[in-house]
Amino acid sequence: MEQTPAEQRNVPSANIGRIFLIDDHRLFREGLKRIFAEETDLVVCGEATNSKNVFVQIPQMKPNLILIDISLPGMDGLELVKSLRTQYPQIWLMILSMHDEELYAERALRAGAKGYITKRASITELLSAIRTVLKGEIFLSSACSKRLIYSLFNQRAESKKGIEQLSDRELEIFRLVGEGFTTGEIAQSLSISIKTVEAHRGNIKQKLKLGSSAELLRMAIAHSKKT
Known part of the structure; x- marks a missing residue:
């Protein structure tokens, strides 16, 4: 039986970008x-809502992005x-998120991604970004690229x-605090101990010069609303 165009495109090919989606919406x-x-x-x-089954599906689905x-x-x-990036270095990774680039x-680039694009981007921008990354090139928005280059070469840049x-x-x-997660819920979500979460919260307060957990919560909520 002759394959439909969709079925033909689902066969691994050097000419087809096979995309695996990981998003909980x-x-x-x-x-x-x-x-x-x-x-x-x-x-x-292929697609997944979280990291749980990703490492089982990827070898079966053979994505290249x-x-x-x-x-x-x-x-x-x-x-x-x-x-x-550690387990599948041959697969390109790209962040598509609502969060501020x-x-x-x-x-994201330091973690091993080849590109970053926000969900506010147009369809044309998204497709261009995907094709850029599929060629093995880095994709960032023009504004973000300029900021990174300036930061890299400006020797007088402040810390x-x-x-x-x-x-x-x-x-x-910090993001989870802003989304209303308690210390216990954060520990459970990230599979770490409550003491570890509390230590991180202490470091966050110190770095951001916050005097109390209430100040941390207010700042985290404000940041969450902006992103």
């Missing part, structure tokens, strides 16, 4: 699949990128301030 994933269905050189070969959100249940996007793009000082794990905990 079903409607958003469905929207992406509809967009890619219109493209002759792209196909969604994985699109990853930052905010995921359990292991967050940055930690997932680090794990995937000014804060997360550089972290990082504010939230930018936080480590990836501290930033993850």
Whole structure:
């Protein structure tokens, strides 16, 4: 029986970009699949809502690009990128997130991603970004690229301030605090001890010069609303 165009595109080929989606919003994933269905050189070969089954599905689905959100249940996007980069170095990784690229793009590249694009981007920008990364090139928005280049070559640049000082794990905990997670819930979500969470919270307060947990909560909520 002759294969349909969709079935033909789902066969691994050097000419087809096989994309695996990791995002916990079903409607958003469905929207992406509809967009890619219109493209002759792209196909969604698999999807997941979190990191739980990703490492089982990837060898079966054989993607050459994985699109990853930052905010995921359990292991967050940055930690997932680090794990995937170690286990599957041949697969390109790209962050597609609602979070501010000014804060997360550089972290994503350091973690092992090849690109970062926000969910506010147009369809044309998204497709361009995906095709850029599939060629093995780095993709960042023009504005973000300029900021990173300036930061890299400006020898008089000041040391990082504010939230930018936080480590990836501290930033993850800061984000969860802003989303209303308790210390116990954060510990359970990240599979770490309550003492470890409390230690990170202490480091966050010290770096951000916050005198109390209430100040930390207010700042985290305010940041969450902005992103």
